[in-house]
């Protein structure tokens with residue numbers, strides 16, 4: 001069996017690693033899309049306290065679209081949400097609502 005060319009092997013490894021790592025420009029695009037498409041009906045906090053898998057984020061987007069959200073950059077938005085608010089992230093700090101603060 002021929003010995004694999006080391007240069008080819010090296011390039012392949014680089015491409016593989018680059019492909020697996022989250023693309024920062026796609027994440028930025030998704031973040032911008034969130035600010036454009038997701039704040040019409042509620043704030044960002046209800047989104048950012050979630051800890052969901054990619055599949056559940058995908059369903060969440062469909063749920064919002066069915067309620068009238070207009071998403072133009074779905075792939076970027078999903079990438080941003082699935083990497084930033086995934087199940088392996090520590091729980092988000094919960095802030096009291098106005099009513100909650102009033103009870104103190």
Ligand code: HEC
Pocket residue numbers: 034037038039040041042046047050060061063064067068069070071
């Ligand atoms: C047309 C109005 C509307 C838009 C636009 C909208 N949402 Fe929502 N969203 C809602 C309502 C209403 C609720 C809370 C009601 C409920 O789920 O009981 C909600 C709740 C949520 C929740 C909490 C979990 C849940 O399902 O209740 C998440 C997460 C969420 N939205 C994400 C998003 C994202 C991401 C976007 C941007 C694509 C978005 N929303 C845009 C109406 C909207």
